[in-house]
Amino acid sequence: MNTPPSELQAEPVTAAELRAIAALADLSEPDLAWIAGQCSAYTLEEGQALFQQHDPAEHMHFLLEGELEVCGSDPEGQPVAYRVRQGEVSGQLPHSRMTEFSGSGRAVGRTRIAVFPAARFTDLLQRVPVLESRLVAVMTGRVREQTRAQEQQARMLALGRLAAGLAHELNNPASAIRRTAADLRARLRTLPELVAALCEAGVSRTHLQQLEALSEQVRQRPSRPLGTLERSELEDTLSDRLEDWGVACGAELADTFVDVGLSVQDLEALPAETAEAREVGLRWLALTLAADKALEDVDQSSERIARLIGSVKTYSHMDRAATFEEVDLRAGLESTLTMLAHKVRERGVTVRTEYEPDLPPVRGFGGELNQVWTNLIDNALDALEPGGRIRVTARRHGEQVAVTVEDNGPGIAPEVQQCIFEPFFTTKPVGQGSGLGLDISHSIVTRRHGGSLQVDSRPGRTVFTVLLPLRGPQEAPA
Ligand SMILES: Nc1ncnc2c1ncn2[C@@H]1O[C@H](COP(=O)(O)OP(=O)(O)O)[C@@H](O)[C@H]1O
Ligand SMILES: [Mg+2]
Structure with missing residues (x-):
């Protein structure tokens, strides 16, 4: 044209x-x-x-x-x-x-x-x-x-990846809640029929009180995780006993009883006026205990969601303006690790953290420092194979705090080390690396906080060290 x-x-x-x-x-x-x-x-x-x-x-x-x-x-x-x-x-x-x-x-x-x-x-x-x-x-x-x-754009891309990981993390407890609620609804639908059966079987008030006492006892017990084998053995013993007693749908009840931590001994200790009364009594017991357990599961899942949301808030500092403030580095590192938890699991990498107990706060921009931690940990994750290890530490060094991110990956070749802080330098395939992570991190640490960012790398050990002055930069940040 x-x-x-x-x-x-x-x-x-x-x-x-x-x-x-x-x-x-x-x-x-x-x-x-x-x-x-x-x-x-x-x-x-x-x-x-x-x-x-x-x-x-x-x-x-x-x-x-x-x-x-x-x-x-x-x-x-x-x-x-x-x-x-x-x-x-x-x-x-x-x-x-x-x-x-x-x-x-x-x-x-x-x-x-x-x-x-x-x-x-x-x-x-x-x-x-x-x-x-x-x-x-x-x-x-x-x-x-x-x-x-x-x-x-690189920031948006990184944020998008974090959001995707977080969505996965939130998805587990959220779908657990939906599943449990559906299960609970199905159980509660059997309630009218069960109450009618209780009346017909002439279950006495004393019998109901004994069932309630047992429920209470079970609720107080600390729950113990079961191995597959142990669980199936317990279930077999329980359903055999229920069968001996002529209880219909014994296997289903046994499943619930194992779930809530009820043993054969518990059941044997229950008096039974008639076989019929015992059967509806046990169904009643299963329903109340299962409902209780379901609510507890929902509670735990919601708590997990609330904790994740708390991490997002800490991470993004979204409840605060981007101002210079006292930054709790430990909270920042922890929330960053929560944001990256999905990728950590996906990569099959273990992360160890070591924080000095009385780590002093640093004057700085919390949200921006979290971007630095994200870039460093993200790079370490990219460098590692499954089974790899990351170590994150934060310690005081005189009037500075040192944060290190170490991995046991292949390391960075000496000739490459000279380029890694340059904008757009990346060894990653197109679409995976922007080459801006370290450039942005370097400018946040040095220009905005008056600190330094250094790398020490050989095969099997790469350490990025961030030094931040406790009192922030001596001059106004650029
Ligand atoms: N922990 C590490 N182990 C090995 N190489 C690394 C590590 N951290 C950074 N690098 C190298 O530095 C380059 C630049 O990193 P960065 O600026 O974050 O950009 P990107 O991650 O988008 O490639 C990476 O492509 C990689 O080659
Ligand atoms: Mg990077």
């Missing part, structure tokens, strides 16, 4: 129009008139394109009126999206290595743009030398903005 597209009508540009461009505002009238003479202007309607992705970049653009939206992707496949506003310069710039547009540019509302041919850049800079540094500044600003956008 021709850029600008041939269906657009080229119009003359006046020096007065160009004066609205910030970078040109103070130029002399003759200089502006000369530039205007080199330009053509185009008026675009909403949505109309000035250029397409991959079109050769042969013009500098002056946004006279309206706005241009650019969308596409760079050669590495990173998305590109930005807007050029009224009064701004964009497109090809002097000294830029750009050869083609990385995205398509479309008008947002009615837009008027003056285009200046790149072929005349040498003449332009000779005639108006002051433009050189200004246009280079436009270019570096553009690069900085793009980097910031990519950092933001």
Whole structure:
């Protein structure tokens, strides 16, 4: 495609129009008139394109009126999206290595743009030398903005992964609650029939009181986890005894009794007026105990959910503004590990933590420090095979606190170690690593907290050490 597209009508540009461009505002009238003479202007309607992705970049653009939206992707496949506003310069710039547009540019509302041919850049800079540094500044600003956008994207990606892990963690207790509630409902539906049977069998008040006393006794007992074998043996003994007594659905009752920790001896100690009374009595006992157990399970699952939500709050510091504050590093590390628990389990890795008992708080930005812990632990997890180990420690070192994240993975080759803190350096496949984790962590630790981030690595032992001054940075954080 021709850029600008041939269906657009080229119009003359006046020096007065160009004066609205910030970078040109103070130029002399003759200089502006000369530039205007080199330009053509185009008026675009909403949505109309000035250029397409991959079109050769042969013009500098002056946004006279309206706005241009650019969308596409760079050669590495990173998305590109930005807007050029009224009064701004964009497109090809002097000294830029750009050869083609990385995205398509479309008008947002009615837009008027003056285009200046790149072929005349040498003449332009000779005639108006002051433009050189200004246009280079436009270019570096553009690069900085793009980097910031990519950092933001990397953060969102990391956050998305954490959210996915957390969703898994929440899913277990949540589905346990649903399952238990369904089970409880089914059991409670048998209640009217059971009460009728109790009446018909003429179960006495004393008998019911004895059953209640046994229930209470069982509730008080500490529950003991059973192995599969032990459990099936207990179940067999119980269902044999129930069968001896001629109890229908004995196996089902035995299952519940084992669940709640009831033994054959317990049952034998129960007096029975008639076989019929014993049977409904036992069904009553099973129902009340099972209901009780179900409620306890629901309680535990809800508590687990509440704890996870608590971790999310601690982790994100979402109940607080991002201000400089006293940060409890232990709480931050623990909540980070909770957020990563799913990945830890998935990788089959064990994590050991060692915190100095009276670890003092550090002045800093809690949410940002948690990002650092996340990046370091996440990298360790990526480096490990199943069975690998991670050790996280936090200790006081004079007027600093040292946090270390150590793994027993393959380590980082010496020539690679020099690059790992650089932005976009990654050894991971596309889509898995952004190469920004350590760069962002480094700037959070050094620039925001006045600390240091160092690595010591050899095969089988990689340690990242973060040193944070207790009193925060001596100067205002950048
Ligand atoms: N614990 C570690 N063990 C081995 N290599 C690591 C470790 N931590 C970081 N690295 C290396 O440093 C590179 C850069 O890390 P990072 O900046 O977090 O980006 P990313 O994780 O997206 O690749 C990684 O790709 C990896 O090669
Ligand atoms: Mg990383």
